[in-house]
Amino acid sequence: RGSRIDIAGVVTSALALSAGVFGVAQVGNYGWASPRVWSVLGIAAVALVIFVVVERRAPAPLLDRSLLRLPNFLAANLIGLLNVAVMCSMLFFLSLYLQLGAGIPAIRVGIVLLPFTVLIAAIAPLAGWLTSRIGARLLSGTGLALVVTGLVLLGGVSAGWGPAQLLPGLLATGIGIGLATTPITMAAMEHVSTERSGIASATLNASGMVGMSLGIVMMGAIVAARLPADLARDTADPEGFAAGVGSGLTVNAALALIAAVLAVAMIRGRRASSFGGRRPGRRRSGTMLAADS
DSSP, X not given: OOOOOOHHHHHHHHHHHHHHHXXXXXXXXXXXXXXXXXXXXXXXXXXXXXXXXXXXXXXXXXXXXXXXXXXXXXXXXXXXXHHHHHHHHHHHHHXXXXXXXXXXXXHHHHHHHHHHHHHHHHHHHHHHXXXXXXXXXXXXXXXXXXXXXXXXXXXXXXXXXXXXXXXHHHHHHHHHHHHHHHHHHHHHHTTOOGGGHHHHHHHHHHHHHHHHHHHHHHHHHHHHHHSOXXXXXXXXXXXXXXHHHXXXXXXXXXXXXXXXXXXXXXXXXXXXTTTSSSOHHHHHHHHHHHHHO
């Protein structure tokens, strides 16, 4: 009550993000040399600069910049962005490949992808328990390394692949994301005080949403480069579709590798007070956010 809304921050951040995502999404239609694409990306860049200036002067900024100076917070947001980008784009385009490339009905596609999601749901609570004992750095780095392995396996997809060929990659990726996601969240919230946990968790969630949007449009641009015609009319070319999806998954493997390196290099080790009982409010906040992830 009595707080002020950072309207300028809301408008400039929304313009920067939407223009950035839209610009990348149009690469498949116009190519990287198109003035249209670079005009929209230019708008995104200008809006981002204005957002930074606005946040420096706003009495109640949308983004609490002091959070970025806390240990692990900035690193965890970057790693979380990459993690969500990889996960969502992989799921989106594998489901399309199975339906349009392999001719599998949508309901069966959901069943094929079920082991991936079940593993994440089953392993995430265990990862939270392990994080309190061995720390977020080792666990998130190990999980992301497994994601890299799974994406490399999936990147070899070809027109003849079906559920059996995809299963090893799906299992490795599901285990990896299940191991990595909760430690990333807990690392981000580890040093955040209780009174700032709301804006901190909102920032982390926003990073994930940006990652989801950028991951899907970037992989879409990669697939479109290998299959430039309209996807709905090009299902007669399953080889081109599979090649595009494979290229996108290989790029995702590179992004997951970057995230793994960042996790090992930037996430600080567990301290005596970390995830412990000294500040019950903070521990509760981190645990709840881990479960949400």
